[in-house]
Amino acid sequence: xxxxxxxxxxxxxxxxxxxxxxxxxxxxxxxxxxxxxxxxxxxxxxxxxxxxxxxxxxxxxxxxxxxxxxxxxxxxxxxxxxxxxxxxxxxxxxxxxxxxxxxxxxxxxxxxxxxxxxxxxxxxxxxxxxxxxxxxxxxxxxxxxxxxxxxxxxxxxxxxxxxxxxxxxxxxxxxxxxxxxxxxxxxxxxxxxxxxxxxxxxxxxxxxxxxxxxxxxxxxxxxxxxxxxxxxxxxxxxxxxxxxxxxxxxxxxxxxxxxxxxxxxxxxxxxxxxx
Numbered sequence: 001x002x003x004x005x006x007x008x009x010x011x012x013x014x015x016x017x018x019x020x021x022x023x024x025x026x027x028x029x030x031x032x033x034x035x036x037x038x039x040x041x042x043x044x045x046x047x048x049x050x051x052x053x054x055x056x057x058x059x060x061x062x063x064x065x066x067x068x069x070x071x072x073x074x075x076x077x078x079x080x081x082x083x084x085x086x087x088x089x090x091x092x093x094x095x096x097x098x099x100x101x102x103x104x105x106x107x108x109x110x111x112x113x114x115x116x117x118x119x120x121x122x123x124x125x126x127x128x129x130x131x132x133x134x135x136x137x138x139x140x141x142x143x144x145x146x147x148x149x150x151x152x153x154x155x156x157x158x159x160x161x162x163x164x165x166x167x168x169x170x171x172x173x174x175x176x177x178x179x180x181x182x183x184x185x186x187x188x189x190x191x192x193x194x195x196x197x198x199x200x201x202x203x204x205x206x207x208x209x210x211x212x213x214x215x216x217x218x219x220x221x222x223x224x225x226x227x228x229x230x231x232x233x234x235x236x237x238x239x240x241x242x243x244x245x246x247x248x249x250x251x252x253x254x255x256x257x258x259x260x261x262x263x264x265x266x267x268x269x270x271x272x273x274x275x
Contacts, residue, residue: 002232004225004247007239009084010254019252023214024270029068030214030266031204031235033227034080036075038220039240042257044179045151047077049141050085053211056261062272063264064090064263069271070213072200074098074193075183078142078224090203096145097186097223098196109199110160111191112143117173121146124172124185131213132165144187151181177222182221193219194226218260225249238263 008015023028039078040060041050052060064071072092075082079095079102086093094101101109113121121144128139130150136152148165150158162183169176169185177184186192197217201209217227228237228249239250240257254263257272 002229004249006247007250007253008247009244010085010238010252010259012259013262013266016263017159023236024267025214026068026271027211028214028240029070029205030216030267031070031072031209031270032063032070032264033194033200033215033217035083035219035221035224036073038180038257039218039224039260040073040086042268043093047081047147047149051066052086053258053261056264059261059268060086060263061088063268064088069267070204071198072136074155074196074200074227076145076147076179076221081142091202094193094196096142097184097191098193098199099144099191100205100239101196101200102259103203109203111144111189113187113189117187117189118144120172120174124169124174127168127172128165131168132161135161146185147179148183148185149181174201179221179223186223193223194228194230199228200233218254218259218263219250 010019022134037050041052044050050269073082073086074094077098079093079097082095083093090104092103102163125141125146133139135154137150140147150161152239153161165183166176174185205213215231217231217235217237220240224258231237232249237250237252238252239248240254242255
């Protein structure tokens, strides 16, 4: 079993090749799996205000068109939401931490929650809305998972509301994960971004994908650790975090979100003639 560690940090473009000499080879297929919020797009004060930086977006479009590259976005957002935010053809999208997956050909994989969990979910949403949609905080209902946003709550009230939100989520049987100024409630099922990543890779390349496909994963949150854990030793993963002491399953740490542009530029320099 892999263990969390404090990984090496990459702070500028040249260091990708310095740390990973020869990792990219154009004769091999490459799968790029990416989170959205805090990874492709900087965190915003409201999820509706996020936007992928123009230079990063341009590189993404070029990578998505390359015949040797497969691109997937795995987000905590609802599927339709992340599809609308990224809006690139040929991409496999996963929403709700992988509970909803849609491939470019329109085929889907939806994790069906048991009836009792669905019932608990609806009760949890109702209680959170009644008790904690106040002081600038609000509940993002994504049908099978939710996010309780408290970024705009006055500082003096944040801890109290956050603690109560966690207690409510856990009392209804859901996992409560800390996110950026938010609590993410996920159902108690054996399915997460890690399981989704493996499903996506198996679906695209077959069971023996690890023998012939290079993999790059990047994410910024605790929910991304599930993918970093299962891909340990099978690819290279990058955790975006400004905390120099963060322990992670990722192979490398990127201290700033804007280094994602450099990561993709490094990849494009090996596969795309014009960046």
